[in-house]
Amino acid sequence: MPLLEIFRLTHRFAGLCAVSDFNFSIEPHELVGVIGPNGAGKTTVFNLITGVYKASEGSIKLNDRELVGLTPHQITRSGIARTFQNIRIFKELSVLDNVRIAHYGQIAYTPAEALLHIGRFRAEEKRITNLSLDLLAIFKLDDSANEKAKNLPYGLQRRLEIARALATRPALLLLDEPAAGMNPNEIIQLMEFIRWIRQTFSVTIILIEHQMRLVMGICERLVVLDFGATIAAGLPSEIQKNPKVMEAYLGVEVAS
Amino acid sequence: MTKLSAAYFALLKHWQTLTGYKYFWPVFLIAGLAFCAAASASEFLDLYLQLILIYVGINIILTVSLNLINGYMGEFSVGHAGFMAVGAYVASLLTVHVFPPGAVNILFPLAILAGGVGAALIGFLVAIPSFKTRGDYLAIVTLAFCMIVKSVLENIDAVGGPRGLLGMEKLTTLPWVFFWTVLSVWVIRNLVYSNFGRGVLSIREDEIASDLMSVNTRQVKIIAFVVSSFFAGIAGGLFAHALQFINPRMFDILKSTDILIMVYLGGIASISGSIIGAVIYTILLEILRPLGIWRMVLMPLMLVLLMIYRPRGIMGLREARLFIPLRDLVTEKLWRQKKKEAPDASA
Numbered sequence: 054m055p056l057l058e059i060f061r062l063t064h065r066f067a068g069l070c071a072v073s074d075f076n077f078s079i080e081p082h083e084l085v086g087v088i089g090p091n092g093a094g095k096t097t098v099f100n101l102i103t104g105v106y107k108a109s110e111g112s113i114k115l116n117d118r119e120l121v122g123l124t125p126h127q128i129t130r131s132g133i134a135r136t137f138q139n140i141r142i143f144k145e146l147s148v149l150d151n152v153r154i155a156h157y158g159q160i161a162y163t164p165a166e167a168l169l170h171i172g173r174f175r176a177e178e179k180r181i182t183n184l185s186l187d188l189l190a191i192f193k194l195d196d197s198a199n200e201k202a203k204n205l206p207y208g209l210q211r212r213l214e215i216a217r218a219l220a221t222r223p224a225l226l227l228l229d230e231p232a233a234g235m236n237p238n239e240i241i242q243l244m245e246f247i248r249w250i251r252q253t254f255s256v257t258i259i260l261i262e263h264q265m266r267l268v269m270g271i272c273e274r275l276v277v278l279d280f281g282a283t284i285a286a287g288l289p290s291e292i293q294k295n296p297k298v299m300e301a302y303l304g305v306e307v308a309s
Numbered sequence: 310m311t312k313l314s315a316a317y318f319a320l321l322k323h324w325q326t327l328t329g330y331k332y333f334w335p336v337f338l339i340a341g342l343a344f345c346a347a348a349s350a351s352e353f354l355d356l357y358l359q360l361i362l363i364y365v366g367i368n369i370i371l372t373v374s375l376n377l378i379n380g381y382m383g384e385f386s387v388g389h390a391g392f393m394a395v396g397a398y399v400a401s402l403l404t405v406h407v408f409p410p411g412a413v414n415i416l417f418p419l420a421i422l423a424g425g426v427g428a429a430l431i432g433f434l435v436a437i438p439s440f441k442t443r444g445d446y447l448a449i450v451t452l453a454f455c456m457i458v459k460s461v462l463e464n465i466d467a468v469g470g471p472r473g474l475l476g477m478e479k480l481t482t483l484p485w486v487f488f489w490t491v492l493s494v495w496v497i498r499n500l501v502y503s504n505f506g507r508g509v510l511s512i513r514e515d516e517i518a519s520d521l522m523s524v525n526t527r528q529v530k531i532i533a534f535v536v537s538s539f540f541a542g543i544a545g546g547l548f549a550h551a552l553q554f555i556n557p558r559m560f561d562i563l564k565s566t567d568i569l570i571m572v573y574l575g576g577i578a579s580i581s582g583s584i585i586g587a588v589i590y591t592i593l594l595e596i597l598r599p600l601g602i603w604r605m606v607l608m609p610l611m612l613v614l615l616m617i618y619r620p621r622g623i624m625g626l627r628e629a630r631l632f633i634p635l636r637d638l639v640t641e642k643l644w645r646q647k648k649k650e651a652p653d654a655s656a
């Protein structure tokens with residue numbers, strides 16, 4: 054059974070059809086790339102999956118459960134986490150708090166217990182703090198745990214954003230152009246890193262990428278979007294040869 | 310469990326040795342309460358000074374509670390005086406008309422509490438427009454709220470209409486103000502350093518990202534508004550029974566502005582800042598009273614200068630260590646220490 058199944062998804066912004074009749078499905082533990090030129094609708098698909106926008110038409114099912122109509126935090130708690138094309142960490146907060154916040158849905162104490170610091174409060178805070186510190190240690194961010202997130206160098210901010218997403222315990226991880234602003238050398242490291250994340254946290258990953266290099270290297274399957282519709286899908290080697298893709302995607306890239 | 314979390318537990322056990330503030334709070338609370346009780350019983354402090362201290366306490370409650378919304382959450386509410394009015398009227402109606410005259414003294418805390426609960430119920434309703442992400446939206450809604458409260462009160466004859474409400478006994482004593490001030494500071498501090506408080510902060514930072522990181526932003530906003538308006542109501546009840554007279558005009562937008570100035574003077578998102586802001590502003594107002602109308606020039610001028618040289622307020626986005634729970638202090642110490650042990654690890 055597919056983990057995520059998208060059926061005839063359509064989304065319009067005041068007349069502009071950003072996603073049209075998009076179909077997609079992904080099996081557990083797959084790593085699938087979504088590529089396409091700028092403005093193709095890739096980020097909009099992520100925003101629809103995670104509930105930032107409500108789809109105009111169509112359905113999105115996670116483990117056969119309909120997601121359209123749920124709020125973003127409900128969708129996150131049902132097992133989908135994401136990063137952003139433009140980093141959106143909580144800049145003025147500590148690195149530790151960035152990760153602790155992502156545990157929001159996993160904390161068992163009530164507001165009353167929080168107001169009085171009684172009951173399960175202490176034990177739960179200890180548990181969440183330890184989980185967060187351990188996660189930061191895995192991502193080699195523990196040295197900066199009490200640093201403000203905005204003081205981290207760019208690469209570490211991207212890493213923190215992934216750590217924060219994983220703190221929500223997702224089954225499906227959505228990465229929106231994680232290689233943005235990286236040089237070829239860093240991209241190779243990032244490819245290793247993404248493989249390692251999939252292994253370590255046993256997550257299914259959908260990877261949006263603008264640059265072909267990254268997706269060709271690690272994705273098992275590719276979907277190519279242009280003007281909000283799928284123009285090709287298949288193995289990376291097939292996609293590379295597909296004339297439609299060359300025209301829509303590579304054509305643009307060569308020209309620019 | 311990693312070595313680090315083991316070390317964390319070990320440090321937690323020995324927190325006493327890590328903090329120099331071990332005795333501060335017990336001493337402060339006992340001495341403070343004793344001082345307040347002695348002052349109000351023997352009047353070694355003249356009544357005018359006592360009244361100023363009472364206003365300091367009330368203003369601390371108002372500032373800390375408004376800071377939760379305007380500082381920690383980053384919204385802009387101008388309706389705090391409206392919540393204060395609800396608390397003032399509910400508490401006063403209870404002590405003047407409902408409670409048996411003989412038992413008013415004993416039932417006074419109940420009246421204050423009821424004022425807080427009344428304001429909290431209204432706060433729950435005001436939380437709903439804050440669900441909209443647009444920032445200026447809430448300022449307009451709370452402005453309207455403040456005006457509605459005032460005109461509703463002016464049009465109900467049973468609460469005295471525009472003339473207001475008289476006949477409260479002087480029940481707001483220094484020890485009571487001390488008690489409620491400590492309680493509100495403690496509860497709001499607790500909230501800030503909890504899961505929900507981190508939710509409040511993350512809404513200020515990036516509301517959509519916060520929701521996407523599993524934070525139930527609506528729940529967080531409701532909690533913040535209910536707690537904030539609850540304590541505004543408490544302050545209102547205390548205020549009414551200190552002045553022994555209230556009318557709707559006391560709780561207009563100018564009163565909200567006073568509280569806003571204290572928040573931005575002391576510093577956004579800071580408990581210690583709120584206290585500093587409330588103390589400085591209340592005392593300055595009294596000192597400058599002889600200046601009469603010039604006060605109205607001097608105070609805003611001070612605010613302007615502050616906005617230029619210290620735009621986040623005196624303690625903006627910072628906190629005195631005394632208000633940070635040991636748990637969080639210990640974490641910080643742990644990481645500092647770890648950095649010292651392996652200086653090149655972070656390089």
Ligand SMILES: Nc1ncnc2c1ncn2[C@@H]1O[C@H](COP(=O)(O)OP(=O)(O)O)[C@@H](O)[C@H]1O
Binds near residue numbers: 089092094096
């Ligand atoms: N919030 C929005 N309002 C209006 N138009 C939008 C909005 N978000 C995206 N679009 C438009 O939808 C199209 C797809 O955008 P996007 O999904 O960001 O593309 P990609 O991520 O593939 O570069 C673009 O034409 C973009 O201008």
Ligand SMILES: [Mg+2]
Binds near residue numbers: 095096097138
């Ligand atoms: Mg995009």
